[in-house]
Amino acid sequence: MLTLGLYNTYDSKKLHEAHLRAIARAAPVAYAYGFHMALIGFPVEGRPFEVAERVAQHTTIGEGGRYLLELAGGNKLHLLEFPRGGFPPQFGAPVATTSKPSEDKRITPEELAERAVRGESFLLLVGLGRHGLPREIFKIARYHLEITGREVSLETCTAIGAIPTKIATLMEALKWRSGRRTLT
Numbered sequence: 191m192l193t194l195g196l197y198n199t200y201d202s203k204k205l206h207e208a209h210l211r212a213i214a215r216a217a218p219v220a221y222a223y224g225f226h227m228a229l230i231g232f233p234v235e236g237r238p239f240e241v242a243e244r245v246a247q248h249t250t251i252g253e254g255g256r257y258l259l260e261l262a263g264g265n266k267l268h269l270l271e272f273p274r275g276g277f278p279p280q281f282g283a284p285v286a287t288t289s290k291p292s293e294d295k296r297i298t299p300e301e302l303a304e305r306a307v308r309g310e311s312f313l314l315l316v317g318l319g320r321h322g323l324p325r326e327i328f329k330i331a332r333y334h335l336e337i338t339g340r341e342v343s344l345e346t347c348t349a350i351g352a353i354p355t356k357i358a359t360l361m362e363a364l365k366w367r368s369g370r371r372t373l374t
Contacts, residue, residue: 191311193226193268193281194219194354197327198233199319202272205233212318214251216350217258220266223358227261228281228313231272238267276330282311283332286323287353289343291334299337303360307368314357316349 196216200208209232220227234241242262246255261267270278277284285297302312315331317323328334337353338344344352 191226191282192224192306192354192357193228193311193313194350195228195230195270195277195281195284195313195315196232196350197315197317197323198229198231199317199321199324201233202231203233208318209233210245210248211251212346212350213245213258214249214255215347217255217261218252219351219354221252221257221260223354225314225354225358226266226268226281228268228270230270230315232269234269238262238265238269241269242267273327273330277313280311281313284313284315284327284330285333285335286315286328286331287335287337287349288323288328289336289338289341291336292328295328295331295334297333297335299335299339299356299360302333302335303357303364306357307361307364314353316346316353318346322346 194216196212198209200206213229216227239262242255242258246259249255252258258267306312314335315323315327337356
């Protein structure tokens, strides 16, 4: 299982337009590439489908929230609290996405894709807001992923699109090489 984790660094007490836009923009990407989506530390209440319905009422992105509702209806939308020492194990290894990975925790997109094809699960963490992921998340994360191969810092929504796209494309290529010609 691959999960795109949006880590809230805007405001943990009140839901803002920036939260809604990030959720609405990430949902079609996660849906298109078969990822789960986790909202981490978002000031939302209720079950995932209820949250998806409320967010969908405020957006035209992703066909008016259709893909967010599809994720929620398929049990692929998850609401997580800020981690207190770690993330729930069912999401697999936490991976901090960054343009400046620590060498001792670096994982390449190719290695992550190979391991995902073999069935390993990963929680790919993207920090929202101008400062990205908090320092403690880099410590908690088992791996650091630099997606561009050139250590280029990407704007948040660009990263949200690029990360699943690259990982899914690499996984598809690996499946084709191995003779498994379908994405599942």
